[in-house]
Amino acid sequence: MSEEYELFALIDLIHEALLDGNVWPSVLTKFADLTGAAQIGMTSRDRQTGRFTSLAPRTDPDWSAAYNDYWRHHNPLWLATCHWPEGKVYSLDALMPRDEFSVTPVFNDWWLPSGRGLGAAGANILVDSDLYRQWPQRG
DSSP states (O other), X not given: OOHHXXXXXXXXXXXXXXXXXXXXXXXXXXXXXXXXXXXXXXXXXETTTTEEEEEOTTSOHHHHHHHHHTGGGGOTHXXXXXXXXXXXXXXXXXXXXXXXXXXXXXXXXXXXXXXOOSOOEEOBSOOXXXXXHHSOOOO
């Protein structure tokens, strides 16, 4: 199939996921396949309720649970992503120098063992202007 066909199929799948939340794992997997990504995830945090959710269909559920329960509070990248404009792709390098991130506990104890490398990229779909002020800081 052509890349154009695959892209349109992904767009159709995204529209389907908007109506049926159970389709999101397929969306993420297809997006990862189209971009050649080994790992992919989507996270959400509601600052009013403090609820954090993540979806990472290629990540072992135990690794996802460990991240959601502990490591997300100790990931220095989170606060940096809150300041990034909606819709603009960022790389790990734009958030923090690789040499600094590669010595953090989250990198050595969770990120690397869970199969992630330093070639990470992301984008914010929606950012509440108060999010970074509301983000709980834990040491």
